[in-house]
Amino acid sequence: MAKVFAIANQKGGVGKTTSCVNLAASLATLQRRVLLIDLDPQGNATSGSGVDKLALEHSVYDVLVGNCDLAAAMQASEHGRYQLLPANRDLTAAEVGLLELPNKEQRLRQALGPIRDSYDFILIDCPPALSMLTVNALVAADGVIIPMQCEYYALEGLSDLVNSIQRIGSLLNPNLKIEGILRTMYDARVGLTNDVTAQLRQHFGDTLYETTIPRNVRLAEAPSHGMPALVYDKASRGAKAYLELAKEVLVRQRRGQRATTIA
């Protein structure tokens, strides 16, 4: 049965999509069966996976509103050895459209039911908002991976996010955990980075991934080629960091070391 992780942070530009695409590719390289769900109308995970978001026959939107089943909308990523449920701007309509549908928070969870046994990991790239789309991701997920930059304001935003996850968890998905906090665009030479890390460790303990993702230009370039960094430049520091993260995710899973329980 697949582990379902939502990659979420309502703050924009913190590395959600970069983490989702590169973790998907890294887990696939480690022989895991991976499905990446793009749940952001920006469609960045779709184009970053080498799929033309303007030429989709079906997308995650169709799945959420019941126009087609998940298998019909899924396609292989161009280079990454993982499957993709793509998105584009059509998904904006789902924000409102979902409100009128029964089980509006459960649509994604229900759609995943029949295919959960076919994957080891399902990663959901969330939009930068605590919207109905993100609620669907959090209801479908076993755990939330929170990418963040080590800045003062990021820490403030983090407590809002954790409170929202707690609320959604207690109302709609009591088993939801914070799977891990991931430090992205990390530079240990910056003093504040170390202060923030110390505070994260104090609040979140082992939930904080040991692996950090450095600021690396290859990670920023790869999406414009529709590739994960592991394909674009597998020797880059960015690609290696995400491969390390994938290994840490697997070790954590084997140990059953599921961190902070939200109750």
Ligand code: ATP
């Ligand atoms: P949004 O909230 O808009 O969905 P996001 O949280 O998904 O954004 P990304 O799109 O992954 O964030 O990253 C934001 C920008 O920073 C992108 O241009 C991306 O290429 C770049 N970026 C992400 N991680 C790194 C990194 N470790 N090193 C260098 N650039 C990075």
Ligand code: MG
């Ligand atoms: Mg994104």
